[in-house]
Amino acid sequence: MKAKRILIAIFSMVVIASMALTACGGNTAGGSGKTKIGLSFSDFATERWKNEEVLMRSLLEEKGYEVISAEANHDVKLQNDQIDNMVSQGVKGLIVVAEDGDAIVTSVDKAADAGVKVIAYDRLIKTSKIAAYLSFDNVEVGRQQALGVMAAIDADNWDVDANGPARVVQLAGSPTDNNATLFTKGQTEILQPYVDSGKIEIVAQQGVENWDAANALKLMENILTAQNNDIDAVVASNDGTALGALQAMKAQGLAGVVPISGQDATADGSNSIVKGELTVSILKDIRNLSPLAIDVMDKLIKGEAVEGMKNFSLAELTVDDTKTGEVPCVFLQVQQVNKGNVYDLVVKSGFQSYDDVYRDIPESERPAKP
Template structure:
């Protein structure tokens, strides 16, 4: 019995050796051995080191406003050309969503975040969290009311409002307005979004022109409304309601951007007042400039975003490298007209240009800011200037 078991065991051992021999590869050549060694030393895909690119975030309040998507494309391209990884998000006018998106960018490792704030007060919460985590925030075009921001860059928004009101009053020829025969000129003020500090500064500039005229008895303000989110559709409704309440008795409208102005124009057009009542805009959009050459919108304000976006990218690059940008300090009280706010922020403001039918070709078209065919859309060939 013991001998039988031994024979069986020997047989099993022989079989095992045969199987192992069959499964063992032939001796590798030196080149094959080197390749196998390199493969063994290489980490698995999931263990590869993360990208060494520095991350920059772009946080937009919305893309409904024409200019924001254009600036997103411009900034993204410039940042990627510099070798940065770019995270971009659009909040669709949702304050909480924008704060969550900013927090998420910080979590993903963004060292700098450029923010177009939906609400300059609410965004301060996300800025505080970002600063605590070591991320730098640039308030782009719209102020975030926090001393924790690393920079605030925009255009001179007081000058924007000044040029709007100045352009409308010139179109009205207010200096020669016959108060004795007509009474004071009846003016509607249509402000921008009340959550956007720019709208406050624009109004300050408008009032530098309008207040002295009110005091002199040249004009009277017959309506004063603010347009949530700079929404053109809301501007239509507001203007319809204003016209109904004053019996269409209006001589001028000082609106705060092209979108709201074109909305107001829609309501004016329905009453036969488009092109009769001077009205202002801002941003020199294609539609706004087209309305100007048609004789409907009286004035817009040109803000060359081709200068602001590169400035933001330059600042982001400096901040990401730990450098200190050369900016001018302003107090939050100065920027918001609110003495209750304390602290300072580094700022830079770019100049603006008043645009009317007389200079839209030279300022907007010849500079390639807007396409000739867009600005002169639906204009008879005989009335068009030559293509630049």
């Protein structure tokens, strides 16, 4: 009996030790010995996020990591809770698409303090505790949107005496997304000189909550009513909001008449471009961003240097002088897409499929398949 009690005691100690190791997270993942990486997404309603989740998961698993993923459905509290839960499960790295770059700081700071490497993916998290911020040159996105629209109305040669100033609408992105601030900053850099010279006037400037096309539709309906349909151009900040606005414009016979910008070169946005409705979109080749994120995460986990990383101040990144500290960043370049180059930049490159971009376009008006 004494020997049996000793064996039971030894077995119990082994079980307790195993449970403690798992609870601490260690470097294990369900006993597999794999390091855990968490993926936290604001939503999957936005077309690109689910695609990028699948790609990042695949790339991480190829490198031998275990992946934990969560989607918050635009719920800020839920995203904070999901990140806390991932940390409790022992993740060593987190890639976060933040719903709200301010509110998410609560969980991200706790994760960073626990030694987790946090990457802000394409949306800034407003804390200097993140290990990296990876995105595109979002101020340049705004510049290219405004440049495309101003070129479409030939703003440099706009006849103010005959027509009055060109009447421009700005549809910014979601107020909780710091990228929207940067897009607006870039747009304003281009638009303000035209305002100052009297060539244009901004008749409405509205943010679009959650980047929601339905919200953009309602906002544009209200703007058109308030302006008696008298608008000459729309600078919208992504394809989804632009296509929502175009629904309202189409009802008033303005689609394809009033230039409008977008962003992301989505399948629907590119199709709208070839139909002559959306004037310009901005290609941010996300095929390059996900592999970059995985490469950077792998290097951060291994304590290796990241090529091309540069520190930017939070004040500069947020256009807010009250913000302090610096964030390591890597930014990718962007390209303007219009009817003249959509085939080469979007279709021929394989970013969007030929059939998606040219759907509903008569065969006689389509270019040959690449």
